[in-house]
Each structure stands twice: as structure tokens, then as C-alpha cells.
Amino acid sequence: MVGLFKIFDSHVHFYSNSFFRFLIKQKPNRADFSSELRSIAAKGHIEIPGDDPIQLAKRWIEIIDKWKIERLLLVASIPGDEDAVLKAVEAYPTRFSALFTIDPNSNLLMENAETRLKKENFRGFYLYPSLYQIGVSDEWLQSLYALADSVNAVVVVHFGRLKIRPREYAGISTATEEAFANPEDLIPVATKFPNIRFVIPNFGAGKFRETLAVGAACQNVYVDTAGSNSWTQEHSEKIDLRGVFQQALKAFGPGRILFGSDSGMLPRGYRYDILDNQMKLLQEMRVPVSDMKKIFYENLDSLIGS
Secondary structure, eight states, rough: BBBBOOOOEEEEEEOOHHHHHHHHHTTOOOOOOHHHHHHHHHHHHHOOOSSHHHHHHHHHHHHHTTTTEEEEEEEEEEOHHHHHHHHHHHHSSEEEEEEEEOTTTTTTHHHHHHHIIIOOOOEEEEEEHHHTHHHHHGGGHHHHHHHHHHHOOOOOOOOOOOOHHHHHHHOOOOOOGGGGOOOOGGHHHHOOOSSSSEEEEGTTTTTTHHHHHHHOOTTTEEEOOOOGGGGGGGOTOOOOOOHHHHHHHHHHHGGGOOOOOOOOOOTTOOOOOHHHHHHHHHTTTTOOOHHHHHHIIIHHHHHHHO
């Protein structure tokens, strides 16, 4: 507990050793894995975890215990890395919950999703429409949404800008399609599936006005606050984080905002500065304590459960 507040972080990447290996497999003309891993570590000034994901999970427990963080929602941030994250959740089920990343172009899309959602302990999944160049309302995804609806899964959809630092460190370009980056594309999907809880991360990552429109139109869409929100520095409305929270509270209300840090890289570890900054800002804005408790813990707890 940080002061008066329990923390359930909605946005933490579990960058396992296997995550980096799956990433390297996407690189054409790659060197051997050991050389590529050393190169990524050197370019990013980061630490590549060892082979055992349970040891990485233990490391994260030590980190969040230091900062008095109760729970994390971990993301398997690349298709194929689900098993590593699952082991972390199984080792610490009261501290970790998990989402996995969908590859909509896979022929095994539904088979894998059914396994992860029905037989394993994943609580939902991430979609990256602009990265995989598929519209969020594409007919191909309708069966996936029907599955999510049937098992009460959370669906996180990343719109706006997309910066994936590990890809940069690995020398893999992140080619995105702007046509699929608009949060308003989610409105017909969220309307068709009113029981699915959708989440737009990073306040829409630069598509803020559009994100507000979705929040006002669809009561089953949430937003997360994750990361430094550096997109505000280049936003056309020259908005600061205070303004972002003020408008988000109006559009979504305190019951549909989820705190997130966008932590993941080692040795940096937990981005406590993000938590501290957002908590102090909301206190300065005189947001009621009861509403802050929703944002920092209760909303996500109600979505994910114990």
C-alpha cells in the first residue's frame, strides 16, 4: 500500500528471455541468439533475464515489494510468450494476473485463444490493429470477440502511436498502418459486444480526442493511464497531464480509468516515478480519495478479479 492506496497496476510487460528470442526470430539475416541478445542488451542498456521465467517473476515480486505494490497485470507482449507469463502467474497467483498478445494473422488464432482463455489463467488479451494491419471491426475478429464475451475476458486495444523499444533495440522496424490506429473504430465493436470490457491503453497514445469520444459513447470501454504519456508534448491541443486527467474523468468517470505504469525493462524495474507523479497530480486536483482508490486498485480488481 502506498499511503492510503492499494495499487493494482494494469500495464506491466513481462519481458522474459523467451520474449527476446521470439523477437529475434522475426529478424531477417539474424546472427546467433547469444550474439543478438548481447546486441539488444548493449543497444538498449537493458538486462536480458535468464531462461527461467519463475526467477524473473521472483525478481518482480522483490521489486514491487520494495515499492509496496500489491498486484500487477502482466502482459505477454509478443505472440508465443504466453507460457513464460503463465508460469509467473502460477508461481504468484495472488500478485500477478495476465493478458496475452493476439496475432490476428495466425491460422491458429482461435485454437490458441481458446486454450489460453478457457484452460489457462489468462484474463484477456491485447490487440494491436495498426501493427498487424487489421481493422478492429474486421470480420475475421468477430469469432474472437464472441469467445471473449463467452468467458468474460478483457480486451485491450492499442490505438494511436506505437513505440516498441525492444524492437528498436533488436533492429526490427515497427511498421504500422495509420488507418487502423483510430480509437473511434472501436465504437461499433463495443456496441455490438456490450458485455465485453474493452480497454484503450496510454490514454489513446496521441488519439486523445477520439478516445474521449469512445468513452462517452460506450460505457463498456475503459482507459488506462500508462507510461510517461509523452504524446502530450506533441499533441495538437498542447495538453498537459492535468488536462488529460480532467477530460478523462469527465468522459469516462472515475469508474472506468485504470492506473498503469508501462513498466517492464530491467534493470530499471518498476516505474515508481509514474505512479508517484500521477498520484500526486490527482491529489493536487482534489480528486476524492474514494475515486482515487477506484483508479489505482478497485476498477481493475473488478475487471480481473482475485
